[in-house]
Amino acid sequence: MKPRHTPETPTPPVGPDTTAQVGQPYKTFLPIVTNGPAEPTPPPATKRLVIDPLTRIEGHLRIEAQIENGVVTDAWSCTMSFRGLELILKGRDPRDAWVFLQRVCGVCTTVHALASLRAVENALGISIPDSARIVRNLLAGSQMVHDHLIHFYHLHGPDWIDVPAALSADPAATAALQRSISPWPNNTSAYFDTVKTRLGGLVGSGQLGLFANGYWGHPAYKLSPEANLLMTAHYLEALTWQQDAVKIHALLGGKNPHPQTYMVGGMAIPLDPNGSTAINNTMVAALRDLMTRVQTFVEQVFLPDVLMVGAAYKDWAGIGAGAGHLLAVGDYPGRDGTLWLPSGVITDRNIGDVANLDQARITEEVARSWYDDSAPLHPSGGVTAPRYTGPTPPFDTLDVSAKYSYGKAPRYGGIPMEVGPLARMLVAYGRSNPTVRSAMDGALGHLGLNPGQLFSALGRIVARAVETKLLAAQLPVWLGELEENMRSGNLSMLDSSRWDPQTWPASAEGFGFTEAPRGALGHWIKIEGGKIANYQAVVPSTWNGSPRDGQGLRGPWEQALVGTPVADPARPVEILRVVHSYDPCMACAVHIVDPKTGETTSIKVR
Template identity: 50%
Template sequence: MANRIVVDPITRIEGHLRAEVEITDGTIKDAFMSSTMVRGLENIVKGRNPKDVWAFVQRTCGVCTSTHAIASIRSVENALGITIPPNAEMVRNIMLGTVHLHDHVVHFYHLHAFDWVDVINGLSADPVKTSQLAQSISNWPKSSPGYFSDLQKRLKKFVDSGQLGIFANGYWGHPAMKLPPEANLMATAHYLEALEWQKEIVKIHAIFGGKNPHPNFLVGGMACAINIDDASGLNAERLALVQKLLIQGKEFVEQVYLPDVLAIAGFYKDWGSIGGFHNFMAFGDFPMEGYGNKDMSTYKIPSGVILNKDLSKVHDVDLEDLKTVEEFVNNSWYDYSGDPKGGKQPWSGETNINYTGPKPPYEYLDVDQKYSYIKTPRWKGQAMEVGPLARMLVGYAQGRPEYKEIVDSSLSKLQLPADILFSTLGRTAARAMESQLIADWNLEFYDRLIDNIKGGDDRMANVEKWETNTWPAEAKGVGRVEAPRGGLSHWIVIKDGKTENYQQIVPSTWNASPRDPKGQRSPYESTLINTPVADPELPLEIIRTIHSFDPCIACAVHLYDEKGEIIKEVNNISVCNV
């Protein structure tokens, strides 16, 4: 007999995502994912100067900060045919690479690790054995018995106080937790170290963009002027600090993050057959010879689509083909003009909000009707998973040496075949493997930037087409970014120097969307099917798979208490132009 359970919210920090699953005989037989909040930034930017839109849409998210800004300025540059200087390209690459490292590390330790790590169990660990374990997997200096002993004492005092704070509401003692006490203590130590590390790496954004989150960007390049000897410019001292922080980032990924993921994965190999999807898409990013170059071999992250887990063929991606991408709202709380069940290509897309769901408080969604604020995008009619796993699979399937090396070496340590990548375990491991690649690339971007400067090239912006009176009467463009969570695209239509239409398709739109008119499930819903659940009252297994995607459901304007009553409702407010 089916038993429907609800997990809401399903994320630890970026909430507003509801899961309703039907369990029969201890196994999930059906699943529905609902975003219960709405954003609507697409409507806010209509009528604004396209050069300013990035500052508004960057506020879509404060987690993977800057990705929306880059997507926005790329969409305008694509529409107007603007080519940016090589220095600006390398700075953008470094900033995007920094976002990836920061986001991936924070995701694993602070949003996902406690799905696998039992903090309380670590109190019974032997500090000497913990030290031996840590030293067996890397050369990280903070691995002495005394270090782990001191941490354990501090942790015990914290737990005994009864005020668990950040460690509250964990699935401690759950039968699905398999790590020995020593691994739990080691991972908890690295959780705390990652808190310190993450506040350092983001200083790179402050150096190049003035602040973090939401650093400054510029259509046509970057707003940071190179002046090696000027204290107010991008000088030698600041560039040296960038290099230092990039090196520290590489060390943390190599010696802490990736080793931890592989060590923990060794105890959860059964998850190599749970939570997999079949279609994957990557847009490509980190251009080395100019964004927009059709030769994708010049991009560090390649583009491509893999269908039905077939790694023998990678299909081309052309988002500018009007028939390639469509968004549907048949199961979303929006209205479309024309055929309500038909899809719309993003340049002609609409964001007409119309909530028709049950009035809070409610027990269950009516999934026979519309049930989410997320639209349903499709590539050539197919549901796609985007994110680190998609990128690693596309690079691996294309035979790129750096992808082959990191995947094969990591899987050999686990003694697992490549097909386990199609799983919750593979998705989590892919994020760590990708971090290793990006940590190396960041230093390559930095070296190229320095070589350009030494060669006498100090250009950081191209403003030849800055004045709107030089623009065509109408233009449209798409800006693509491989954000930490996957392929992100911003679509702009410009008319008479103003933003006529604007649409965003974010990674969690691809992954978390409801069913399309054909009944096809998107990745979140699909990957939960046939997942075993040991205890429906403590559905850790649901959490593990959904968290492996690193959900990011954009913030919205309604707040409810635990009874579903509205605490505060903020109507659409006017925002002054910048």
């Protein structure tokens, strides 16, 4: 895990021992919320805050924010390193592109392979066999479930959980809290006493390891000691749980991360009920067992925890809203070609009016990005020509009136779009998908919120949890489809009719979409003479983390930060909450290295 923002002292203090209630828990009268310590002395009226890098994400992100009277009034999202995979791919065999593109990131790996395969197959007119479609759905769906859950506990969780404050918890009361929210079996006083003892040893050593460099004791934390202990226990349990989730990838993809069984035209792993080196009956049984365990943890731990934390932080349903424009490309095709998660576009928070997606309206701008100037371009004709014009490191602040990021500015019809779980769930909700509507309405009813309040930091967390629950339940359904194909003898996994480049046209263009955990992912390819002539990838964190465009419109993170309260600029946990609610993955847009300064974390207030 990357280091978090470093406080003035390396060893965080134990959180406050306080029991005053300011909220009620899920299905219990035990306190899950407490008043924190007194508010710090109000900061000066105007400050410029620089967080570089913003950690607990994948990659390197710099956020600059203007704070006036304790509230963010303006913000700038700055990706500080250049990726360049589009240039690396030129001249290569398009059948190999997916292998390179998985290496964009070590977290969202399989999604880049899938988008690349679909782009090549679209360009060459290839339709994959049904069983290959199912296996691709299983790989993508299981990765989504794994990624969402790990994000909540290990990347976003410390924004809401005051870990050392758990040392003042009553293990018996914590056990009662656990029993009140779900039937999860780790619910005894002895169990939580063991977790508390382990945590106490860690804090007492002064070397907190995973929990180092947090903003512990911050007044923005609201969970009671018992809720903090519960969440800390689940943080640790999730580290073990993910072993089951990644085994699904290891079985179907050969390894995790970066599965190796993809292939243009389908999958390179055979399907044979009795084959010793294939997806066979034994493997299907193992997959079903893993999926059952994954689903149990999601339903009995993850979703109840999200609802518990959401009830404590309901005020965050009014913070981090953004501009209210959402885009989903949809994913998980069925046998008839329909998408399990539909595509669509929502503007101005109008959930009841979902427009059809037209990929021809997507452009990328570089007016405020470190590239050679160009007009807004569709990705099929996109140009990646980096030209850094910022200050020489080390520096304090960027000149945000000029170019200030390596991130491009994707736009849809000239409008900045938020992508991700919130976009997917609300597009499906707006299209009256009954499964999504029922699950979302259940979560909203529990929290006492309405759909419009999902446009917020809390809304993104809730949408991510609901999506995870639905996907975890869908994985066994797709596995059942695969079993059905095995029983009926529908074992084909590869269409090799267009494998030979001699069968390709002299020139071809195509695009491929998939929904990465963080949102809409698109790859565009141009093939000439059997080689890649141009390649462009527009990734979720490029959409969400874009800088301003030529019209001066903020990107989604920049807009969402405006209006965010900041109690203590030296410990800007509120800014982390907003940005982390999108689950940034800057490695998809940048590569990280700073060999000159060696600086890992810096927070500067002016």
